[in-house]
Every structure is written in C-alpha cells, then in structure tokens.
Amino acid sequence: MNEYKEKILAVCNDIRKNTLMETLDITYVDVGENFLVAKMPVSPKVHQPDGVLHGGATVALAESVGSAASYVFLDAKEFFVRGIEISANHVRSIKEGDVYAKATIIHKGQTTQLWEIRVTDAEDRLISLCKLSTIALPRK
Numbered sequence: 001m002n003e004y005k006e007k008i009l010a011v012c013n014d015i016r017k018n019t020l021m022e023t024l025d026i027t028y029v030d031v032g033e034n035f036l037v038a039k040m041p042v043s044p045k046v047h048q049p050d051g052v053l054h055g056g057a058t059v060a061l062a063e064s065v066g067s068a069a070s071y072v073f074l075d076a077k078e079f080f081v082r083g084i085e086i087s088a089n090h091v092r093s094i095k096e097g098d099v100y101a102k103a104t105i106i107h108k109g110q111t112t113q114l115w116e117i118r119v120t121d122a123e124d125r126l127i128s129l130c131k132l133s134t135i136a137l138p139r140k
Helices: 002-015 057-075
Strands: 027-031 037-040 079-090 097-108 114-121 126-138
Touching: 002 027, 002 057, 027 057, 037 057, 057 079, 057 097, 057 114, 057 126, 097 126
Parallel strands: none
Antiparallel strands: 027 037, 037 097, 079 126, 097 114, 114 126
C-alpha cells in the first residue's frame, strides 16, 4: 500500500474513535481516486431479531463510509460535511462474516455530493445498494 493510501486510511480510522463507527466495529480498508471502502463484521451485535444483518446497521455503515469519503475528498479545513439524504435497497441477507461498503462519487459539486454505496459480502455479492447525498458547509 502506498504512503498516500496509508495516511488517508489512518485519518479515517482515527476519526471513528468514540463514535457509532467504533461501536459497530467499522474500519476503513481501501481508498482510491474516487472511492473509499469500509468493512463491518456481521455478528449478533448488528443482527435483527431473526438473526440476519439489520438494515439500520447496513445504512449506518453506508452513511459512515459516504460521509468519510466526502471528508477525504473535500478540504476539511474549509468545509464540514453532513448527510442530507440516504436511501437503501436491501437485496440479500447475511448472518455472519464481513460486509464491505464501497462509496463511489457520482456527482461532486461545490455544495452537494452524490455517492453510490455498494454493500457486498466477502464474495462480492450485493447485499444492499445505497445512495447518499451530502452537503459541504463552510466552516466559520
């Protein structure tokens, strides 16, 4: 892994401390020119009552990786990022293992950004397809 990737992933993993991302054991594992990937273990902690991954945990993973990607790809000294809309289509369930969320930029405007987040299992089978809109607000 190159130095740039290591630095970005270290920053992303550092900002998760004492947050929902840490509670859900979300870690950032890959970054590229227009994407960021996070991983979350599927365990009883993130199950719904019938023993499969809870859709809310999936959406929390998706919003976390999309928001972190906005933070990475915008000037964090000039702007802060907030999610303004998220949607998810859950197409497959999973009981155990890891899920991976890859946020890819679809639109990078000066104010709003649109992210596609594909949540997959370790075999790259689609679990959920999410869309996240974020807004970059100037720091005062």
